[in-house]
Amino acid sequence: MGTTSKALSLLRLFSNSQPEIGLTELSRQSGMNKATVYRLMSDLAEYGFVEQVGADRMYRIGPGIMRLAVLRETTVPLRSIAKEHVRALAEEIGETTHVSQVSGDELSTLTYAYSAKHGTRVTMEDAERLPFHATSSGLAVLTYSKVALVDAILSKPLDKRTSHTMVDPSQIRDELRRISARGYAESVSGFEQDVHSVAAPIFAGGATVCGALAIAAPVGRVNEALRSRMIAAVQERARMITDLMAGAMPVSLDSP
Amino acid sequence: MGTTSKALSLLRLFSNSQPEIGLTELSRQSGMNKATVYRLMSDLAEYGFVEQVGADRMYRIGPGIMRLAVLRETTVPLRSIAKEHVRALAEEIGETTHVSQVSGDELSTLTYAYSAKHGTRVTMEDAERLPFHATSSGLAVLTYSKVALVDAILSKPLDKRTSHTMVDPSQIRDELRRISARGYAESVSGFEQDVHSVAAPIFAGGATVCGALAIAAPVGRVNEALRSRMIAAVQERARMITDLMAGAMPVSLDSP
Structure with a gap:
């Protein structure tokens, strides 16, 4: 799996029943090591696809998704x-x-x-x-x-x-x-x-x-x-x- | 710039005035060569972030964005x-x-x-x-x-x-x-x-x-x-x- 695919596959782990996920859990569920997950999530965060919240720095889907969604809906x-x-x-x-x-x-x-x-x-x-x-x-x-x-x-x-x-x-x-x-x-x-x-x-x-x-x-x-x-x-x-x-x-x- | 960042930066080129973009144009506007753009867009397409339409295979934002957007809006x-x-x-x-x-x-x-x-x-x-x-x-x-x-x-x-x-x-x-x-x-x-x-x-x-x-x-x-x-x-x-x-x-x- 290429780097981009790895990053995008991490986004699949977020769901209605799991809207916020920590680094350890992302690593466990994806089978990737923590350093890799951290690096990929940082790339995604840079573009607003995810963001970190709270004292425990949980990840959730970020605001950058919304511009693309509005664009998709327009098209x-x-x-x-x-x-x-x-x-x-x-x-x-x-x-x-x-x-x-x-x-x-x-x-x-x-x-x-x-x-x-x-x-x-x-x-x-x-x-x-x-x-x-x-x-x-x-x-x-x-x-x-x-x-x-x-x-x-x-x-x-x-x-x-x-x-x-x-x-x-x-x-x-x-x-x-x-x-x-x-x-x-x-x-x-x-x-x-x-x-x-x-x-x-x-x-x-x-x-x-x-x-x-x-x-x-x-x-x-x-x-x-x-x-x-x-x-x-x-x-x-x-x-x-x-x-x-x-x-x-x-x-x-x-x-x- | 890492691979993931490169892929995500391609998504930034899509806009209301440019909702569909061809491979040549993506290459020109991003400054990346066509082979690279093609590979990155294929990764994005695999996850539904973009899709190709029409006889000229133009790219546009894909349906995969919508699940994340619905999730973002719920959260x-x-x-x-x-x-x-x-x-x-x-x-x-x-x-x-x-x-x-x-x-x-x-x-x-x-x-x-x-x-x-x-x-x-x-x-x-x-x-x-x-x-x-x-x-x-x-x-x-x-x-x-x-x-x-x-x-x-x-x-x-x-x-x-x-x-x-x-x-x-x-x-x-x-x-x-x-x-x-x-x-x-x-x-x-x-x-x-x-x-x-x-x-x-x-x-x-x-x-x-x-x-x-x-x-x-x-x-x-x-x-x-x-x-x-x-x-x-x-x-x-x-x-x-x-x-x-x-x-x-x-x-x-x-x-x-």
């Missing part, structure tokens, strides 16, 4: 475009909705919305990394991803999140074929126990899949009527977001 | 906190407002709002880099920055944006002392001809300046009454944002 405004649809969809269906975005071999939450309709709801986390094989969003994205990415992801050990998580690569490949045929992905308790979600892919700049739109509801609330509405609505809205992203649906999805 | 929500105040202030004063954020030796626009009150208004650009010496926001931030940063910035050649731009370091240092005494910065046509702006610093996590709040109006509209309102309002709102950012005003600003 490719998935988040701003998705935000309104995610909000409208949550209101329309009365359940939690979210849009995730794919970046290389990672899928993560970009924006989400809750409905005020029910006292119980599926809750989401910002910037959460979503496993491809265990979520309806991940499966929707994988279905339209390049073969190389699918192979790479399915060749790694797959985390069994719940007793319902599919971890057999050939079973997952069958599922991807089914998703391709019907145009949406579905997961019942595959990521979190008692969460039923449906997802449809979003395409940008041609037929490149850039993420997924999903609705997630507590299993107990999803009767056949709600399930049909969720499936129809998520596909319709994903199509609208795709249009706004100058994306094109694959032919198989284009004529419902 | 240090300057943009979300500022957004509402920026909007309210634009409505209150009837002029363009914005918040900029400092990252290392750069200051850039984080969010802004227009007022519908007038047909003419100062327009802003997303992710624009603001020169410290030529803008009221930059001067407000410099006033409360570390001496090393002030020295570094004032020791470089200063761009004379308009005939009114201050470019004499000792004159600027005098101005910083005046700003420190009165608590706000002011610029008349220093950045753009016929734009009058006032700015107040925002502090986060203690007495660390993290950016500035500013109001900008066409020079012709700024009579003494409007000017007084702009100054009072920008200071009041900057104080409110500082509170929300768990920042502390320096003692000199704390007792108006």
